[in-house]
Amino acid sequence: MASSDPASNPVSKIVTACVLIIGNEILSGRTQDANLAFLAQGLNEAGIRVREARVIPDDHDVIVRTVNEVRGVFDYVFTTGGIGPTHDDITAQCVADAFGVLLGVHPQARRLLESHYPPGHLNEARLRMAMVPDGAVLLPNPISRAPGFQIGNVFVLPGVPSIMQGIFEQLKYRLAGGDKVLSRSVSCQLAEGTLAKDLAALQDRYPDVEIGSYPYFRRGDFGVTLVLRGTGRERLAAATEELKALVRRLGGDPQEGLSEG
Amino acid sequence: MASSDPASNPVSKIVTACVLIIGNEILSGRTQDANLAFLAQGLNEAGIRVREARVIPDDHDVIVRTVNEVRGVFDYVFTTGGIGPTHDDITAQCVADAFGVLLGVHPQARRLLESHYPPGHLNEARLRMAMVPDGAVLLPNPISRAPGFQIGNVFVLPGVPSIMQGIFEQLKYRLAGGDKVLSRSVSCQLAEGTLAKDLAALQDRYPDVEIGSYPYFRRGDFGVTLVLRGTGRERLAAATEELKALVRRLGGDPQEGLSEG
Numbered sequence: 001m002a003s004s005d006p007a008s009n010p011v012s013k014i015v016t017a018c019v020l021i022i023g024n025e026i027l028s029g030r031t032q033d034a035n036l037a038f039l040a041q042g043l044n045e046a047g048i049r050v051r052e053a054r055v056i057p058d059d060h061d062v063i064v065r066t067v068n069e070v071r072g073v074f075d076y077v078f079t080t081g082g083i084g085p086t087h088d089d090i091t092a093q094c095v096a097d098a099f100g101v102l103l104g105v106h107p108q109a110r111r112l113l114e115s116h117y118p119p120g121h122l123n124e125a126r127l128r129m130a131m132v133p134d135g136a137v138l139l140p141n142p143i144s145r146a147p148g149f150q151i152g153n154v155f156v157l158p159g160v161p162s163i164m165q166g167i168f169e170q171l172k173y174r175l176a177g178g179d180k181v182l183s184r185s186v187s188c189q190l191a192e193g194t195l196a197k198d199l200a201a202l203q204d205r206y207p208d209v210e211i212g213s214y215p216y217f218r219r220g221d222f223g224v225t226l227v228l229r230g231t232g233r234e235r236l237a238a239a240t241e242e243l244k245a246l247v248r249r250l251g252g253d254p255q256e257g258l259s260e261g
Numbered sequence: 262m263a264s265s266d267p268a269s270n271p272v273s274k275i276v277t278a279c280v281l282i283i284g285n286e287i288l289s290g291r292t293q294d295a296n297l298a299f300l301a302q303g304l305n306e307a308g309i310r311v312r313e314a315r316v317i318p319d320d321h322d323v324i325v326r327t328v329n330e331v332r333g334v335f336d337y338v339f340t341t342g343g344i345g346p347t348h349d350d351i352t353a354q355c356v357a358d359a360f361g362v363l364l365g366v367h368p369q370a371r372r373l374l375e376s377h378y379p380p381g382h383l384n385e386a387r388l389r390m391a392m393v394p395d396g397a398v399l400l401p402n403p404i405s406r407a408p409g410f411q412i413g414n415v416f417v418l419p420g421v422p423s424i425m426q427g428i429f430e431q432l433k434y435r436l437a438g439g440d441k442v443l444s445r446s447v448s449c450q451l452a453e454g455t456l457a458k459d460l461a462a463l464q465d466r467y468p469d470v471e472i473g474s475y476p477y478f479r480r481g482d483f484g485v486t487l488v489l490r491g492t493g494r495e496r497l498a499a500a501t502e503e504l505k506a507l508v509r510r511l512g513g514d515p516q517e518g519l520s521e522g
Contacts, residue, residue, distance in 0.1 A: 196386030
């Protein structure tokens with residue numbers, strides 16, 4: 001990827017993230033994940049690029065090993081899922097084990113839960129939602145009860161999309177991002193095979209702009225959407241103009257789309 | 262995961278898979294992946310459990326390293342994306358490099374493309390879709406032109422969902438699966454925190470049935486869906502009956518759902 005090669009753009013600062021989606025229900029196909037696309041877009045707004053995502057089961061050893069592998073490779077790690085009150089919610093314990101620290105009740109999280117439940121309803125299971133690894137910082141939850149938490153470069157979020165989004169919207173302002181990736185897109189009804197040779201030559205001339213080609217088939221219509229992404233607004237604009245000219249030269253009618261992240 | 266621990270069920274045969282979703286457009290959040298849920302369900306029908314999925318960028322070194330890592334860990338690997346005619350379609354070359362073999366034009370794939378395009382339209386870019394690693398077996402594509410391919414335990418499929426599904430439906434009959442995971446589900450309007458203690462005790466009594474708890478909030482309604490999964494039909498039925506009795510005992514009204522995979 002030319003655009004992520006510092007040598008091609010020595011002044012750019014690239015900050016990376018990995019998303020870990022934890023949950024048997026995603027791996028069984030029962031539930032369609034919606035959190036990756038949301039986090040990818042939200043993180044890019046903050047200047048952080050999701051470079052990998054993994055979907056892993058509710059399995060202690062797999063979670064511990066994966067957290068430790070990716071937190072050493074990426075600037076940030078965001079996990080979703082497995083922080084509720086039931087027996088299959090094991091993410092907090094696994095993250096504590098990955099960092100080699102104890103899991104304990106966080107006093108502030110306990111107070112949040114005490115104020116949420118009627119007297120007598122904060123049972124042992126619910127109190128699990130106040131347990132975080134030693135040294136973790138709570139992530140406020142504006143939607144419901146239990147907070148997420150951060151330890152080191154790992155941010156632990158719930159799996160229910162609306163709650164995950166509520167927590168993320170509050171935490172994103174304190175993430176230290178780098179250059180934001182800008183994008184533009186051009187669609188046309190030429191076939192990919194017609195465009196491919198000239199498109200490759202254009203990519204070669206713009207190593208700092210990543211050009212992706214995505215065929216579509218919808219409403220009996222077919223065509224291709226070409227997405228240009230990069231951190232330099234002027235270079236992106238120049239590549240987009242060259243691309244539109246290229247499409248016209250090959251007999252197509254380039255339609256510029258809205259930036260879609 | 263008790264249900265995947267051979268010691269807990271010595272006669273079960275567990276066959277595993279990893280899904281690799283290759284494409285910058287998924288990691289940027291521009292495109293919502295739809296292939297993992299389809300493959301997970303289809304593979305379970307064939308007795309194969311998806312135990313991990315990774316979303317990785319169109320980056321040669323990352324793809325090669327990831328393919329080599331996961332093909333040694335899982336029985337099967339399925340990749341989606343990156344096998345079209347454009348410069349960003351690099352999956353076939355990466356898989357060849359992962360296996361240490363050359364990439365070349367497959368005669369049968371070339372004939373398929375020759376018969377698909379009008380004379381003179383099979384240009385150099387389109388011919389790339391006939392290039393597979395030496396030793397690979399073609400996977401017929403009933404929808405459009407270019408085939409997928411298999412090499413070793415790695416199945417390489419396109420990213421466009423309708424085409425990927427068409428190829429998968431034809432190949433799944435020759436996959437060697439193990440015990441199929443059966444599932445049942447029970448929903449109720451009790452809170453997870455109310456159920457959690459008894460649910461954990463039920464899970465302890467049924468180590469061969471995986472019990473997942475998934476809260477939902479929809480149409481102003483809230484509740485929890487409890488999903489039971491396992492390979493033993495009778496054990497699954499017994500656990501489901503115990504779960505329904507447990508829900509009633511706690512004041513809930515258990516609603517059994519259709520099996521959802």
